[in-house]
Amino acid sequence: MSPLLEVRELVVCYGDFTAVDGVSFTLDAGETLALNGPSGCGKSSTAMAVLQLRRPDTGEVRFEGRELTSLTERELRPLRPRMQPVFQDPYGSLSPRHRIRDAVAEPLKVQGRWTATDGPAQVAELLDRVGLDPSYGDRHPHELSGGQCQRAGIARALALEPRLLVLDEPVSALDPSVRAGVLNLLTDLQDDLGLGYLFICHDQAVVRHFADRVLEMRNGRISCA
Template sequence: MSHVSDVNPLLDVRDLVVRHGTRTVVDHVSFDISPGETLGLIGPSGCGKSSTAMAVLQLRRPDSGEVWFDGQELTAMDERRLRPLRQTMQPVFQDPYGSLSPRHRIRDAIAEPLHVQGSWDRTTGPARVAELLERVGLDPTHGDRRPHELSGGQCQRAGIARALACEPKLLILDEPVSALDPSLRAGILNLLAELQERLGLGYLFICHDRALVRHFCDRVAEMRDGRLSSS
């Protein structure tokens, strides 16, 4: 668990509403996350956790409400203005294999965000990828492999390395350890804690495991039927 300073929020979600058809799946949800802080979002399947994450990332535009990130309001922005901000707010998904293309080598998957961002340099890029692999506890030679040649834990580490490529300020961690064997979960959680301490990252940590969330997170918000209560 990190020590959070008294600063302006990195992420400030205000009165967020998301509807699927006639059903409201996120119902006037508000929360904030400071730099270096982890907010845990817990609740049963179907309660609106992942819909909230998608709306924060602007992968699914909310029906109403505001999402302020790093001092800028995202919901009114067009895609061109959103693009540079997307790079500093990155997701890490539940399925470590599903989040990486099975056809691409790990090094190419990690390099892809740099190509998309337009910051890939063929001279320094390979060293940057190797540095990212080492930062998440993988040997640079793992970059030559494809996802099916890695364990679930190694694959999730590669996914975290990919998320770090664009030097984000916030990670949206959607059930990042629930698909892993219990023996591997502690290693990933320790890695996330170390990265947060070193880089000052904010985390939105989505999980259904109440004990894990209370152990790992600075604050906890519980979601039921699209609504939120904090503790």
């Protein structure tokens, strides 16, 4: 069986600085692969290149067998719902002006999957799935805790039924007691949905607990597995 995600000799540069230098790895469906390393080692640049939010300078990114780096934005559009990010800052990833229900509904509307008949029920189901009472949909992000906001961000990521979640430091901004609950939620979702996780993290204790495999990054390169 082909891997869900295959990265080959990925290179990402910012001017004369090489942030990602020849990184290669594979990720299977239902697996959690962690990129672990200190700040500035290239983890987040790798994640952005995988999602094609930052186009790599060279290398290949294959998702479900399809090479992404040569595709135009128009060709990428139908594939993007299947690869979704969850970012580090639970408040910064949600607009302070929008209610939670609108944030979760937004990807459905952008992809033309929203209907006035079924949409509100879909949002309520997504919130319930991540452990939030659907009534929280009426609140704004500042009315929720950090953990609740991160759960709302995960609900939004799940709205388009992805196969891959790119988790960029998803619990580093949370208190330890809240962190465990979010990690347990992600584990349950993976078991239920067969999701692949690319897990970006600098905390070795979290990585050892959560990941199936760990790749250590230093200076833009994979140093060991």
